[in-house]
Amino acid sequence: MAESGLRFEVDGEIATITLDRPDKRNAQTFATWSALAGIGDNLPEQVRVVVVKGEGPSFSAGIDLRMFTPEGVPGQGSFSSVARSGDTDFEHNIRKAQAGFLWLRRPEIVSIAAVHGHAIGAGFQLALSCDLRIVADDVKFCMKEPALGLVPDLTGTKPLVELVGLAKAIDICLTARMVHAEEAMRIGLAEQVVARDDLDRAVRDKAAELLSTNRDAAAATKRLLQGARARTLEEQSVAEGLEQAVRIKALFGG
Numbered sequence: 001m002a003e004s005g006l007r008f009e010v011d012g013e014i015a016t017i018t019l020d021r022p023d024k025r026n027a028q029t030f031a032t033w034s035a036l037a038g039i040g041d042n043l044p045e046q047v048r049v050v051v052v053k054g055e056g057p058s059f060s061a062g063i064d065l066r067m068f069t070p071e072g073v074p075g076q077g078s079f080s081s082v083a084r085s086g087d088t089d090f091e092h093n094i095r096k097a098q099a100g101f102l103w104l105r106r107p108e109i110v111s112i113a114a115v116h117g118h119a120i121g122a123g124f125q126l127a128l129s130c131d132l133r134i135v136a137d138d139v140k141f142c143m144k145e146p147a148l149g150l151v152p153d154l155t156g157t158k159p160l161v162e163l164v165g166l167a168k169a170i171d172i173c174l175t176a177r178m179v180h181a182e183e184a185m186r187i188g189l190a191e192q193v194v195a196r197d198d199l200d201r202a203v204r205d206k207a208a209e210l211l212s213t214n215r216d217a218a219a220a221t222k223r224l225l226q227g228a229r230a231r232t233l234e235e236q237s238v239a240e241g242l243e244q245a246v247r248i249k250a251l252f253g254g
């Protein structure tokens with residue numbers, strides 16, 4: 001965990017993942033993503049809400065810039081070493097990194113990114129991998145990858161397009177500009193904007209609201225909502241009926 005720059009705490013039904021390398025603005029490495037995946041694999045069953053937040057002035061300044069140097073990150077290589085690896089290794093490593101982000105969408109949990117300060121590149125994508133984003137009024141989202149010759153590949157492109165639409169996603173990514181709190185709220189990137197000092201309290205309040213509903217009904221409803229876009233109205237109606245049959249039997253089946 002120390003190498004990953006993460007802290008992980010569980011308090012009842014709420015788990016908190018804290019990016020904890022504030023002196024380096026919570027820059028992320030392969031060890032960070034591997035630890036994130038490990039948390040997902042071992043998440044205690046009672047957890048229903050996962051909060052992802054950052055220590056210090058920034059949520060996260062993205063990938064550790066040492067990856068761009070010939071020396072790289074000690075023990076984890078560099079983009080030069082990645083470029084020299086075979087295609088299979090390369091794809092395998094990207095899939096492994098992405099696994100750290102993808103589990104945050106599981107139906108059994110609701111993930112909340114509590115975002116303040118800079119959320120750049122991998123930091124922006126980590127926020128996008130959560131179900132909800134509650135942001136401080138000093139937030140600055142930036143999809144920096146295209147400015148550095150890269151593409152966003154940590155699972156962020158699909159949620160970004162789904163949240164803000166294709167045109168706005170193109171604008172944000174292909175200019176690598178900053179998106180501040182007011183715009184984030186207006187375009188649907190953020191659910192709520194609060195003063196920096198109120199961020200923790202706002203996230204706690206949202207977690208309490210989320211925990212007030214029935215656990216199994218919440219998971220089933222999230223499954224329905226997640227599948228809605230890909231289904232026709234007719235297919236979605238069928239899916240609703242199937243999930244409801246399970247709920248009614250569980251509640252009244254004796």
Ligand code: ACO
Nearest residue numbers: 023024025027061062063064065066118120121122144145
């Ligand atoms: N990787 C490694 N170290 C970093 C990173 C990073 N991504 N970002 C900041 N740091 C380090 C700085 O080198 C500095 O270290 P030092 O004190 O040892 O010199 C320390 O964190 C503080 O950084 P400052 O730049 O002084 O902090 P400031 O608050 O003024 O600025 C900001 C913050 C805007 C986030 C700036 O640090 C920055 O632009 N960072 C790089 C962002 C970036 O390009 N990320 C890659 C995106 S692409 C991707 O993620 C795939």
